[in-house]
Amino acid sequence: MTIQRPGLPGDLPSPELLWARWALVAVLEATSEAEESTRYRTGTWIDEEGLHLDDCGCTWWTFSRVGEGRYVLFGEDESSGVKWHRTPIDMLAGGPDWLPYEELRDRLEGNELGCVYWYENGAWARAPYPDDLGDDGLDCGMSRFVDRDDALSLLDEHVRHDAPGAEILMDHAERYRLTAELLESYASPADGSVPDLPAMGRALRRAELTPRTATAG
Known part of the structure; x- marks a missing residue:
């Protein structure tokens, strides 16, 4: 599936599919140490606000469920030209009233937002x-x-290499229908450490x- 530049709403898959793939990475990267850390967090993780990605460099993203059938995706990659566009672009124009406007406006004021996408009514x-x-x-x-x-x-650095674990876990x-038993069977950090199963x-x-x-078939 190709994402245009700039992105189009139709470039994104169903939110359930996007959530599943992103969440699987977050689950495999989860550690108790990261959960307890009070420092600025990087990597891929999930918390009460939703899914997050931050590479401590050029990209950060948040993907949240906002009620039944509603999702919001927002973040920034250094490739975004939205906030630098000569004619100001209102990234919140046309947004529904359930968007997390307080956070989004804080990000805008901090010059930290690159784009915002939302999902409702099946689109x-x-x-x-x-x-x-x-x-x-x-795209990036x-x-x-x-x-x-x-x-x-x-998933390559998080699963065993002597079995088709990545494909099975993704499926x-x-x-x-992912289970803790499957995670225990296939999870294997690249550094050789014991997976933090709890x-x-x-x-x-x-x-x-x-x-x-289950929310998707």
């Missing part, structure tokens, strides 16, 4: 862009989860990828 949407905008950062930020092969490659996550279990429950909490 993605965003503010209108001028024809001369070159990029909003969606989200292609890692939108393209399934790219998403699978993110179960996308069908919302932290992974907590992240899995928060991600709601298990059969009892």
Whole structure:
């Protein structure tokens, strides 16, 4: 699946599929040490606000569920030209009233926001862009989860290499039937350490990828 530059709402897959792929990476990267850290957090993780990605460099993103059938995706990649556009672009134009406006406006005031997408009534949407905008950062930020092969490659350093663990875990996550037993069978950090299964279990429950909490078929 290709993401245009700038991104189009139709470039994004269903929010359930995007959530499943992103959440699986967050679950596999979960550690008790990271959960307890009070320092600025990087990597991929899930908390009460939703899914997060921060590479401590050029890109950060948040993906949140906002009630039944509603999602919001926002963040920034250095490739985004939105906030630098000569004619100011209102990234919140046309947004529904349930968006997290306080946080989004704080980000705007801090010059930290590159784009905002939202989902409701079965479709993605965003503010209108001028024809001369070159990029909003969606491609560089989200292609890692939108393209399934790219998403699978993110799992390589977290699963056993003597079994098709990445494909199996991804398949179960996308069908919302991932279990702690599967994680225990296939999780294997690249540094050779023991997987932090308790932290992974907590992240899995928060991600709601298990059969009892299925939201997508």
